[in-house]
Amino acid sequence: MRGSSPIAPRATDRNPLSGAQFTRLTNFEGAKSNPAISPDGKFAAFLSDRSGAFDIWLIQANGNSLANLTQGRIGDARAPLRAVGFSGDGSEVWSAGIEGRRLKLWPLMGGAPRNFLDESAAEVAWSPDGTRLVYHTWQAGDPTFVADHNGANQRLILQNEPGLHNHYQVWSKDGGSIYFVRGRPATREMDLWRITPDGGEPEQLTHLNADIAYATPINERTILFVAHDKDGAGPWLWAFDRETQTSGRVSSGLEQYTALAATADGRRLAASVVNPRINLWSVPITSHVVEEQDVEAFQLPTARSQAPRFGGGSLFYLSSRDGADGLWSYRDGKALEVWKGSDGALESPAAVSADGRDVAFPLRRNGKQQMHVMTADGTGLRPLPSDVDLRGTASWSPDGKWIVVAGSDRSGLGLFKLPVDGGSPVRIATGPFLDPVWSPRGDLIVYCGPQVFTLTPLLAVRPDGTPATLPDIKVQRQGERARFLPDGTGLVYMVGNTMAEQDFWLLDLSTMRSRRLTRLSSSAVMRTFDVTRDGGRIVFDRLIENSDILLIDLATSQAPP
Known part of the structure; x- marks a missing residue:
């Protein structure tokens, strides 16, 4: 993890998982994720594609009575944050709200669901005594509210500037604080915070600057969460100790943890454990919409591959030998590791010059991400x-003289051109922007604008800083969602309601009209892509999470009395 706070493996006598009993709750094929556990620990709910689409499933803690709660009635039940949870009294299960879909309450024993809270509510959590709740909406700045247990008498307690986010709200065990994760998730810059239910000034608890998620208090001293480590490996389970103000990894081995929840007394946890597989695939660009059967595996000699980038006659991509991603090149049937992840993990695709002779990527040095170039x-x-x-x-300029980046200097966030041969950066736009892509024609730079909930608009600027106009196109925040055709006549972009409902579209830059290129049906997560040098195919990564749901019963000495 990045940041200044201490973070290291915890000593065994302070590890809250010491002596815990781990039980695999699910025993069937397919994806299982985003677990929740009832306040009394007798039921668990989770997402699964066991019946085809992703639904919310309910199971007893002893493994009996598996049931499909939603049965396709809300379509794909996945959501970018907590997708499911239990009401304060455990009699209902809630399904998350996203743009175009209301947050709903589902009776535990079956029956019709009902809309709950306002139309933009995203996720919700009840206080330990069940008398109050906290929720946030998916609107800009993630407005956060406290209300009565039934959603009445909402009071705004927190709202950020657009682009800054408040996620994974959860109450402390005494009900005196609300913990939440705050920051910029698209760049894995999140930390654990707390605020009182009455509002006021929030307090930052960690300074890790990492992709912290699923904050889960188990007692008044310890808050568990999931996150990658500083080298990009994981995600693992971590714990924040309020007394020592330190964080450390508490899970061991290679199993990756993606979500976590706890009972009201903190003695039992539900967690999703994954063994992910990520590889490259390709699909043709044609005059008609292509379907899932047209997708082909892009064969590479490495077991893992993601974040493709073409340059010259080579393909560059990220892969790892030890959990931290490095950079590989592939040409004429041979793969070469050109940068080892152990020397500095890469969290996003490398930028490749048009002739394929040079690559550029950021490495953390002296507390900041600094651009590095190598052959x-x-x-x-x-x-x-x-x-x-x-x-x-x-992204490189076509002439190889500049690299356009997003970042911040003393004047704040923006887009900058970095001269490859040395010199001062040139600011060309100001704002919380990400992932600029320079047109092969050299006349246009497309980038992601301010994020609202999980979506960000595609915006454009000329290399001299003059704003340019694009149609209204919104893409998912995580991943790199836009690439130019090699001749610069069009912009291929990836859109969809969730990370796993993505399709490719093509914007004709002369007419500013888009047409659909694909209609894909895989449930795999898609993040990054590029277009082959001949403009004939799209090469993209797909992540399949081979996952299970675990129950973790903490030892009596680790749980609160």
Whole structure:
């Protein structure tokens, strides 16, 4: 994890998982994720595609009485944050709200669901005594409210500036605080905070600057969460100790934890454990809409591959030997590791020059992300001197003289052109922007604008900083969602309601009209893609989470009396 706070494996006598009993709750094929557990620990709910679409499933803690609660009535039940949870008294299960779909309450014993809270409510959590609840909406700044247990008498207690987010709200065990995760999730810059139910000034608890999620208090001293480590490996289970103000990894081994929830007394946890598989696939660009059967595996000699980028006659992609992603190149049937993840993990695709001779990527040095350039064979690594702290991906100018990046300097967030041969950065736009892509024609830079909930608009600027106009196109925040055709005549972009409902579209830059390229049906998560040099195919990554739901019963000595 990035940041200044201490973070290291916890000593065994302070590890809340010491002596815990782990029980695999699910024993069937398919994806299982986003578990929740009832306040009394007798039921668990989770998402699964066991019946085809992703529904919310309910199961007793002893493994009996598996039932499909939603039965396709809300379509794909997945959501970008907590997708499911229990009401304060455990009699109902809630399904998350997203744009175009209301947050709903579902009776535990079956029956018709009902809409709950306002139309933009995203996720909700009840206080330990069941008398109050906290929720936030998916509107800009994630407005956060406290209300009575039935949703009445809402009171706004927190709202951020657009682009800054409040997620995973949960009450402390005494009901005196609300913990939440705050920051910029698209760039994995999140930390644990707390605020009183009456509002006021929030208090930052960690300074890790990592992709913290699923904050889960188990007692007044310990808050568990999931996150990747500083090298990009994981995600693992971690704990924040309020007495020592330190965080450390508490899970062991190679199992990856993606979500977590706890009972009212904190003695029992429900967690999703995954063994993910991510590889590259391709689909043709044609005059008609292509379907799932047209998708082909893109064969590579490495077991894991993601974040493709073409340059010259080579494909560059991310892969790992030890959990931290490094950079590989592939040409003429041979793969070469050109940057080892153990020397500095890469969290986003490398930028590749048009001729394929040079690559650029950010590495964390002296507390900030600094751009580095090296030749495509892995030699000649050098930093580009700059006071810009980078965010997201970068892109070369067609002539190889500049690299456009998103980041911040002393004047704040924006887009910058970094001169490859040295010199001062040139600011071309100001705002919380990400992932600029430079047109092969050199006349246009497309980037992601301010994020609202999980969506961000595609915006454009000329290389001299003059704003340019694009149609209204919104893409998912995580991943790199836009690439130009090699001749610069069109922009391919990826859109969908969730990370796993993505399809490709093509914007004709002369007419500013879009047409659909694909109608895909896989449930795999898609994040990043590129277009082959001949413009004939899209190569993209797909993540399949081979997952299970675990129950973790904490030892009596680790749980509160």
